[in-house]
Amino acid sequence: MSFEEMLPFMQKMHPDFSNSELNEMYKACHGEGGMMSETNAVNVEGESKMNSF
Numbered sequence: 001m002s003f004e005e006m007l008p009f010m011q012k013m014h015p016d017f018s019n020s021e022l023n024e025m026y027k028a029c030h031g032e033g034g035m036m037s038e039t040n041a042v043n044v045e046g047e048s049k050m051n052s053f
Contacts, residue, residue: 003026
């Protein structure tokens with residue numbers, strides 16, 4: 001999903017964050033090398049990184 005598609009959900013979950021802060025969060029999670037980027041989202045066992053916490 002693009003930042004624009006995610007923005008309403010992110011605003012609902014983080015109402016005190018500015019759009020700029022939300023964009024930085026999105027890039028950290030979904031950008032190149034981010035935790036949820038395609039190349040990093042699933043480990044060898046097929047589990048999402050979010051499930052490893």
